[in-house]
Amino acid sequence: MPLSAPLTGVVPPVCTPLTPDREVDVPSLRRLVDHLVTAGVDGLFVLGSTSEAAYLTDRQRGLVTETVVSHTAGRLPVLAGVIDMTTPRVLDHVASVTAAGADGIVVTAPFYTRTHPAEIARHFRLVAGRSPVPVIAYDIPSAVHTKLPAGLVLELAADGVLAGLKDSSGDLAGFREVVVGSRGLPGFGALTGSELTVDSALALGADGVVPGLANVDPDGYVRLYRRCRAGDWERARAEQERLCGLFRMTGAGDPARMGASSAALGAFKTALYLRGVIDCPATAEPQVPLSETETECVAKFLAGAGLM
Amino acid sequence: MPLSAPLTGVVPPVCTPLTPDREVDVPSLRRLVDHLVTAGVDGLFVLGSTSEAAYLTDRQRGLVTETVVSHTAGRLPVLAGVIDMTTPRVLDHVASVTAAGADGIVVTAPFYTRTHPAEIARHFRLVAGRSPVPVIAYDIPSAVHTKLPAGLVLELAADGVLAGLKDSSGDLAGFREVVVGSRGLPGFGALTGSELTVDSALALGADGVVPGLANVDPDGYVRLYRRCRAGDWERARAEQERLCGLFRMTGAGDPARMGASSAALGAFKTALYLRGVIDCPATAEPQVPLSETETECVAKFLAGAGLM
């Protein structure tokens, strides 16, 4: 299904269910897609940070994209991340995910290498020049250690290089600059990846939202999105605050024992497992799994949110 | 050629010559290997940061390893970097480079993801458990945004997980802690990647050095290494200072126009091109090439060091 211009609505970054021996669990992945589609989401984003793309081998990335594309069968657009260090490696992923049917690609700034804004711009231009589908910039400084400047995003948007931005920087003022600055560009969509300020982002003009927590509670985010679109800000805020409470499940994992990725992805997958959507809560190596006590803590958050 | 235990001497991280259209330039790569071997280096390290590993596709990485392994033909050991974000992806590279004949692998901490010391330890243990050749830890916080704690390196060394450390952190005090702490571990080699303090590192007990600048002037680093080993510290310092002067070629590229990787790798490759070792100074995308004026500046540094 070709990308609407611009992409709008709720577009969850889809978790990648794994078997106990860390292979992609295809039946669980299909059930997760159904779980999201049934809730009324507007698109799917595979191979993002929440999908553990950084942990998946190329073979596994291929299997994920093929599974989700074939299972959604054109009912809604599928974006795919092409997360890698630099242009040549990213272009290999572009070829793979578009061959597998992705409707758009999501591209970060280069990482590992010490880069420069001119090189970031060149990177996006080169990738877009070789991509058969629209390119969405992925601003995620916690992972790539560079913030995409709003001015750079707008310049690339005006030149037709970028069809959108997924902003996971947490910098709402910078996001606002992109939203306001791209108003005259009908093909450009500004999406926030910050699950705790979806109402704020939509109020200031965001086109859509890409909340990792929507794996666990897609109905909540669809409801939140619709209330915002209806201008019912009071009830939107109540729903957002409920979801903020639920998000605190990402604090279940002990920070003395594991990193923030293990804790967040472990909580999401544990919740999906407890809700019966996926068969196993395993995260990829070398992440640390949640303990039994931490799993019970996640269960309490689910119960508190009326999800169990 | 199996790794001596521990690896010692001068082990340059080999640049990856590219053609004007950014394909691996195999004849130039062979000439570069000859240039280094003839100078008397003790090992070669392919697919490190200086090799632009972050920019090479998997196919190109394979071609580089095969070319260097077959061209050295066992005359000296070849280490290979397996630079990628997390354990499953690194393990794919381990399979590739060891199939191609690498004698040891060089492994960074996970990156892109937000990690934890326990996960870093797990990562090295898992990789070592699956590698048929010795594992050398690569401490490069400027790229992976995590510093390997000396205590962690020593614990993994004592457990036989690590056969060595390549320290590109610039933190000589931390390196010294590893050097002193690993003295009772005969199989462990401590190598510095800091080209400007090779004499200091050897004076405090380093086993070997991995200087990127040795691509340009391998004779200088071999001479420096031998003077240090002979305890001729005064003449070692003079040679080191000459090499520090030469290293300033990495400042030829204008920082207003390019990042530090473009400037350093561009200068090394331009110098190799000007010295007639490789056919083309191109660096991989999206790096910015040196201008004509900047190239002349590199030429002056070469002339000043008596290398042209």
Next chain:
Amino acid sequence: MPLSAPLTGVVPPVCTPLTPDREVDVPSLRRLVDHLVTAGVDGLFVLGSTSEAAYLTDRQRGLVTETVVSHTAGRLPVLAGVIDMTTPRVLDHVASVTAAGADGIVVTAPFYTRTHPAEIARHFRLVAGRSPVPVIAYDIPSAVHTKLPAGLVLELAADGVLAGLKDSSGDLAGFREVVVGSRGLPGFGALTGSELTVDSALALGADGVVPGLANVDPDGYVRLYRRCRAGDWERARAEQERLCGLFRMTGAGDPARMGASSAALGAFKTALYLRGVIDCPATAEPQVPLSETETECVAKFLAGAGLM
């Protein structure tokens, strides 16, 4: 005037006008206070970052506090920053500003030293234990290089140590956690220092706003605040976007020539000078002044916003 509990409304961080030889310009400071009070602001905050507190000597700090307290004459509350590295030095400032009549103090985490959350908590508890007036925590990681965790702020609020938070971190999700978590604490006020997302902060429940740009356009921020309080979100957004446009004056100073503090404070003071509120746009040493061209650029932003 004693602090209402909690502080609400628009509370500008008052610029400190200087003479050409960098002495506090008392007549200009009084005119600036009048300019703000006349616009209808709800409180004043002296000796914050926007006030160049980091650049003022103790004598100058005293003069600023005395001037503003005596000139406002109880018409509205005056908060004073007590910015210094650690507890003993902060306590000296507490004694000075409260002797001069400040109604509340604004306290950052320790800086310069390498600190720990337990030490930050201890710092706030010790300062509050010795302060005769309420203590507001100042979260400004760009200056102190530590982010105040929401949980720590809430713990100190619950214990009565803190009467409020001024959040200049730009992290709206963390601010929201404090806003929601402090709802049961009637004496606690959550204020945002982010001038570009005032509408967002108020929509999610902030009590007040502390926008540096309100020096230049206090009427705009008072209007914005009132529209938000009236639930007129559409017109609030329009006003906020107008102010976002005006804020871009902080980009007039060339980043190749000066730091971000010089550019932002220079723009605010130049605008106040051009509007006739203060006599001289000088900033404190070692900041770089705006050039003539950069001053003209600020003038254009003022004209564009209808302020000249």
Next chain:
Amino acid sequence: MPLSAPLTGVVPPVCTPLTPDREVDVPSLRRLVDHLVTAGVDGLFVLGSTSEAAYLTDRQRGLVTETVVSHTAGRLPVLAGVIDMTTPRVLDHVASVTAAGADGIVVTAPFYTRTHPAEIARHFRLVAGRSPVPVIAYDIPSAVHTKLPAGLVLELAADGVLAGLKDSSGDLAGFREVVVGSRGLPGFGALTGSELTVDSALALGADGVVPGLANVDPDGYVRLYRRCRAGDWERARAEQERLCGLFRMTGAGDPARMGASSAALGAFKTALYLRGVIDCPATAEPQVPLSETETECVAKFLAGAGLM
């Protein structure tokens, strides 16, 4: 005693002993000075980071400088730190410490504010223009979050603004650039603040060393310095390694309970207390004191080094 040109030798940053109620303990401070002078050090540095200058009130700073200057009575030069955020505040400290008799001042880059190299240069030039005694730049990025570029230090040295550098950055390559680049400047002294690589710094040409650990073991550092100057590198290394072992006392404090400043300064003061030099190991607020177990751990390090 006027500064020799340049300053050389061992110049300990003098701890500031405090009474149990956190007042400067003048008799203990005098004993500490005697302890250092007797060991044969070449100068004293008061009001640096190791002196807890960031924690001392202006009154306490004055008392420290006066006590040390009068007690040394010209037997050796006394440097004083003037640590504060920006030029005007630093100039107030310059007036105080020079009135109290300091022979040189030690000045950091501005901090708290977001600064620029041009502003850092301006800062040093303004301070030097108003200081009656020589100015030594203090490079301490862990505290001020800016690294002094070697080129900037050399430019200011060539212009006669700086009489020296105290490098606490841990970047030996950058320090080497200053050492080599300032060889033609007879009045300039390059001092390292890194206590774990004193032999390395002296081997590459440093003029002197400013090791915090020299409070605890001044004889060790004097011995190390003399062996280096005699070219007895083998025995210098043995002494340095013994001191590295002793330095591990700074790890006695539990990092889950306290910051790195509390741990390091707490260990030094505890050791001085256990050695009978000072009367009380208290550190300034809000630092966390060492526990009884942690104190025993420090005692073991002292015993292991033959200091108890």
